[in-house]
Amino acid sequence: MRKALLVVIGGILILVAGMVILWEPADQPPPEIVQPPSAPPEPDLAPPFQLQPPPPFPVEPEPEESEPTDILPEDMEGVPDETEPEPIGFTNITMGFFDDLAEQIVTGYLPPGSELNPDSTGRLRIHFSALNRRYGMALVGLEHQSPSLLEGREEIFSNLLQPEAIENLWMIFHPFFEQALDEALRSATWAFPAPNDAFEQRELTASEQQDFYRLASAAVSALAHAVQLYSLHDESIPLTEQWLLGQTSAFAAHSRYQQAEAELERAQQEAPEDQVRILDERLERDAAAQGIMRAIAVRENARQELLAVFLSATPRPDLTEGELLYLSEWLWRRLHNHPPRVEVFMLLADKLHEMALRLQPDN
Numbered sequence: 576m577r578k579a580l581l582v583v584i585g586g587i588l589i590l591v592a593g594m595v596i597l598w599e600p601a602d603q604p605p606p607e608i609v610q611p612p613s614a615p616p617e618p619d620l621a622p623p624f625q626l627q628p629p630p631p632f633p634v635e636p637e638p639e640e641s642e643p644t645d646i647l648p649e650d651m652e653g654v655p656d657e658t659e660p661e662p663i664g665f666t667n668i669t670m671g672f673f674d675d676l677a678e679q680i681v682t683g684y685l686p687p688g689s690e691l692n693p694d695s696t697g698r699l700r701i702h703f704s705a706l707n708r709r710y711g712m713a714l715v716g717l718e719h720q721s722p723s724l725l726e727g728r729e730e731i732f733s734n735l736l737q738p739e740a741i742e743n744l745w746m747i748f749h750p751f752f753e754q755a756l757d758e759a760l761r762s763a764t765w766a767f768p769a770p771n772d773a774f775e776q777r778e779l780t781a782s783e784q785q786d787f788y789r790l791a792s793a794a795v796s797a798l799a800h801a802v803q804l805y806s807l808h809d810e811s812i813p814l815t816e817q818w819l820l821g822q823t824s825a826f827a828a829h830s831r832y833q834q835a836e837a838e839l840e841r842a843q844q845e846a847p848e849d850q851v852r853i854l855d856e857r858l859e860r861d862a863a864a865q866g867i868m869r870a871i872a873v874r875e876n877a878r879q880e881l882l883a884v885f886l887s888a889t890p891r892p893d894l895t896e897g898e899l900l901y902l903s904e905w906l907w908r909r910l911h912n913h914p915p916r917v918e919v920f921m922l923l924a925d926k927l928h929e930m931a932l933r934l935q936p937d938n
Contacts, residue, residue, distance in 0.1 A: 667731045667735060668717055668744070669718060670751060674759075677759045679709070681756065683700040685698045686786065687783075689766060690765070690767065697783070697787065699790035699794055736920075741919060753934075761779075764777055788934050788935065798902075812907060812910060815906075815911075817881070818878055818903070824874065825870040825874045831863045832866070834863075835863040838856050839859070841856075878900070
C-alpha cells in the first residue's frame with residue numbers, strides 16, 4: 576500500500592513538472608519569428624487568432640531601389656533607363672517637318688532664265704514670315720497634346736527650345752534633312768522657255784543645282800547671323816518692346832482720327848447750322864491728326880533703333896528690313912518671358928552656321 580501511494584505521488588509530481596515546463600503565461604508575447612529580409616515585419620499588436628487562413632505563399636513587396644539582374648539584354652527593349660535622361664523634344668517633331676521644309680525651300684528657288692525669273696542670276700524666294708505661318712499656324716510636321724493651338728505652340732517651344740533638344744535634333748535629323756533637300760531638288764521641275772513661245776518642264780542642270788545650294792547656304796547664313804546678333808545685344812528685348820508699343824500707339828492714333836472724322840461728318844449732316852458743334856468736332860479731328868504724326872514719329876524712331884541692332888553690325892545680315900523686324904518680333908515672343916533661352920538661340924545660330932557651311936556647293 577505504501578509503495579502504491581509513493582508511485583501515485585511520483586506520477587503526480589512528474590505530471591505537474593511537465594505542465595510547468597510546457598506551459599506559457601498568457602501575457603508573455605510569442606517568440607519572435609525571423610522573417611526573410613524582403614518580407615515586412617510583423618505588427619507589434621498582432622491579433623491572437625487568424626479569422627481567415629493565411630495565403631499559402633507570402634506576398635513580398637516590390638523592392639523600391641533595386642534593379643533587375645535576371646533580364647536579358649533583348650528583354651530590355653522599350654524599358655526606360657532611369658539613370659539616363661530621355662531625349663527631349665522628339666515627341667513634338669516628325670520627319671514630315673524636315674521633308675516639308677526641304678520642299679518649301681526647293682520650291683522657292685527661281686533658276687536663271689526660267690519662266691518666273693528671266694534674269695541671268697538665280698534667286699531664292701524664301702521668307703521667314705511665310706515659313707512661320709506654315710509651321711506656327713498649320714503646324715506641318717509638328718505634333719502636340721494640348722487642347723488649343725496657342726497652348727500647343729507653347730508646348731512645342733517649351734520642349735524644343737532646350738540645349739539638349741537642339742543638340743539631339745541636329746545630331747539625328749540633319750543628315751535626313753540634307754537627304755530630303757537633295758531628293759526634292761532632283762525630283763522637282765521648273766518651266767523654261769521653249770520654241771514657239773511655249774514653256775517646257777525640266778529638271779535642273781548640275782550648274783543650276785550648285786546655284787541653288789549657294790543661295791540656300793547664303794540664306795541660312797544670313798538667318799543665323801541675325802539670330803546671333805539679336806541674342807547677343809543687351810537692348811534687343813527693350814528695343815523690340817518700344818517698337819511694338821510704337822505700332823500699337825500709331826494704330827490707336829489712327830483709330831482716334833477715324834472716330835473724330837466720323838463725328839465731324841455726323842455733326843455736318845445732323846446740324847449743319849450748328850457751327851459751334853462743327854467747329855469743336857473739326858478741332859478734335861485736327862488734334863487727332865496731330866496725334867497721328869507724333870505717334871508715327873515715335874514709331875519710326877523705335878524702328879530705326881531696333882534695326883540698328885542688325886544694320887550696325889559688320890557685316891550686316893543679308894535680309895530685308897521687313898524680315899529683320901519680323902524676326903525681331905518672333906524672337907521677342909520666345910525670349911521676353913524666358914531669358915535663359917538666349918543660350919538656346921545662340922546654340923541654334925551656331926547650328927545654322929554649320930548647316931550653311933554644309934550646304935555650300937564645294938562641300
